[in-house]
Amino acid sequence: MKKTLTLLAALAGTTFWTTAALAQDELNALVWCDHTDDALIKPFEEAHNVKVNLKEYEGTGQALSILAQSKPGDWDVLVIDGIDVRRAVEANILAPLPTDQLPYDTMFPEMVMADQQVIDGKTYAISEKFGYNTVSFNSDTVKATDMADMTKLWSGDFKGRIAVYDYYLPVIGMVAMGLGMKTADLTLADLPKIEDALMKLKDSAASVGEVVSSQTALATGAVDILFGGGEWVTAGLHAENPNLDWIMPEQGAVRWSQSIGVVAGAKHPDMALEFVKYILSPEGQARLATSSCYWGMPTNKAAGDVLTADQKVALRWDDQPSYLARAQLYPAPDAALDQAMQDMWTRFLAH
């Protein structure tokens, strides 16, 4: 009994405190779930002999509050929604990046996003991955041509056959586009019309859920359509479920993009920059694009040399120019509009 206790104490000791002792070799990153794939992180850890500590978060609000509650130096790397970089910079969260060390010349030009990421002449983040919130569907049960008009989805024609992705910004953006609005110009005055369509969408919805429940609903035939889905839902399933497809409706779709940057006051700014460079390298980009949590297009075209032909088909590499031309960015609300949108979304969930 005593021996077991000593052993347990020793075990507890190693798990709890070794990490603190090795602090100089650690990098703390606040990220989305696609960065937690070992296939992505392990090569970097081995190459630089460093331990990367990852903390997942769900929405920018949560990330900002985690950062607000942290001490300076707690975080080294931040992955954040492309449109929220400005918010983060205004809250003094991000440090400038040395642009000459990053592969801007091989990036998709649309993904440079200088409007969002360059503030007072300094670049604070770089896009690392993108894709679309659009309409995923089961091609065995639904015709692609019926999906071409987004307004059809809340007309009641597909009652009980739709799942809606539970994230307010892209879905509100999509509905706005379906109504002919521009996501960048949304104001409080536009919300009543959007809410009206949203509630009709809810009337037709069989479920509203996060990635897994949406994916499950689609893959298991519980629903035929996923509103807010896209390649990030279906690409990983493509091999076993070739009938899962996605389309960009005539009205277009919302483009999501994530950016990565170094946190201001980071304890290990040089290692953090190395990490950013690794993520933007062709290998890092290919691994991030096909990460276990969800797939998405790499922003660096050079990743095309590393991705396999099948992976590129699943990502629809060759269709990107047309998609990029028709997609709009996430809505980028100020604080008041954001509150109003979240309130609307709560009503949508409770509807």
Place this chain on the structure above:
Amino acid sequence: MIRFAVSATYMALIYAFIFLPVYVLVLFSFQDGRFPIPPFKGFSLRWHQAVLSDGHLMAALGHSFVVAVLSSAVSLLLGFLAARGLAHARLRGAGVARGLITAPLSVSYLVIGLGLLASFNLANVPLSLMTVTLGHVVINAPLCFAICASAMGAPQLAAERAARDLGAGEIRVMALVTAPMILPALVAAFLLSMTFSWDEFIIAFLLSRFDVTLPVELWSLLRSGLNPKTNAIGSLVFLVSAFAVLAAELALRRRA
């Protein structure tokens, strides 16, 4: 005879209801395909292998175990001491103390977790497995207290007085008389605490940072896609703990 048939049928139906999710969970952990739903495509161990080679899951298992053992040990110590203190002397305010110590039992884990999260943020305490352990002691100490208190009675009191009269110090009395006399209760309290901590999600979710416990890791596994791997880890943990429960049951029975 009719009564027996009705009883047997009812029992069978309730057992079927109770075991249905477990059956589906375990069966489709052997699914030879990407989706843990019918049709069953054939028997495969690939998802179990995937679990065993998943570093995150294995680390989370270790963390859960350490948190469960540590928090249960502290809870048992706090609960045992308090139960013994309150069992004996007629203390003024003993009722209040009892009520206070058991109060967390009726409070939602979500509320306890949020309160601790706010406090740790305010006090600048970084989140870690230590804060999770602490949170689990908050929920388990009252449980251990209640179990220990209900096991203490006149026989211990008499035996303790006898030991004290023979010159035994307080610590020796507790270790050599009280504890052995209520050993089954101590074991039960410890095991129940272990179970609760092992399976607790929301406090661990709110109070952890990089290192997470198994339920939190399972939560992110769930969020990352439909996957028979979730079935596999669920079944493995179930089989191991069911085995442990049966072993403990048999061991206790042999002692008795």
Place this chain on the structure above:
Amino acid sequence: MSRALGIEARDRRRAMLLTAPALVWTLVFFVLPFALMAAISLWQATATGMIRTWSLDNYTAFFTRPAYLGAALNSIEITVTVTVLSVLLAYPMAWIIAEEVPRRYQRLALTLAVIPFWTSYIVRSYAWSLVLSRKGVVNDWLAGWGLPLLDLANSRAAVVIGFTHFFTMLLVLTIYASLVQLPPNLRRAAADLGAGPVAIFRHVVLPLTLPGVMVGAFLTFALCIGDYVTPQILGGGKDLALPQLVMLQVGRRADLPMASALSIVLMALVTLAYLAMARWMKEPGK
């Protein structure tokens, strides 16, 4: 005389010393955080944190926003349904185990009835989502027998089923415990006085086991209304439960004051249920 007093004082001091660690722990890690949360519920959220201006705005918001009030109502409806269903399912089961199963197999029968406790709570909810999904096991069987399919996944029904599963197991245990505590001669006496089985149950067994059932039902109520996992996994975003609304404030909006206010509302509901139970137990004749 003086020696006796000395012993009593020493006993008291020892008792206080032994109780102190648990009391201090409870004060520091339970009472203080709770008080802090009550205070925070009166503050306001800002874009990056909160400001300490005291007001009842968060509570006003709760009572004036239909979606928020609706979440509380949803939670109450779900919880009451689950509590009633679980008691109705568990009581006969506990009865059968206590009365019909031979004594030496009772423990085995009970253990079997709670074995699924040892699957992880999260995994159990997930397993129910598989069981109930459109192409899940239940519909697979129904289709096999040529019966119409059920659309149970992602609905309040799924939440109720998932919860009822868990609490039926719990209540079988607690009700069984109060059934076996009944002295057998009480029933024999009633039978000797000419009472039939139904009358014995109504006038003897039920009244004597009801307190145990009430405690189990309160436990069910308290645990069920505070749970986030089951409605989140099984509800399909159809209607929001109160804990989901709390987590929305934490995860999406980083609005700790609103989350705290909603938690206080949650606590108030549990307290009301407790008071109702305590009052019922005190009533004469029960």
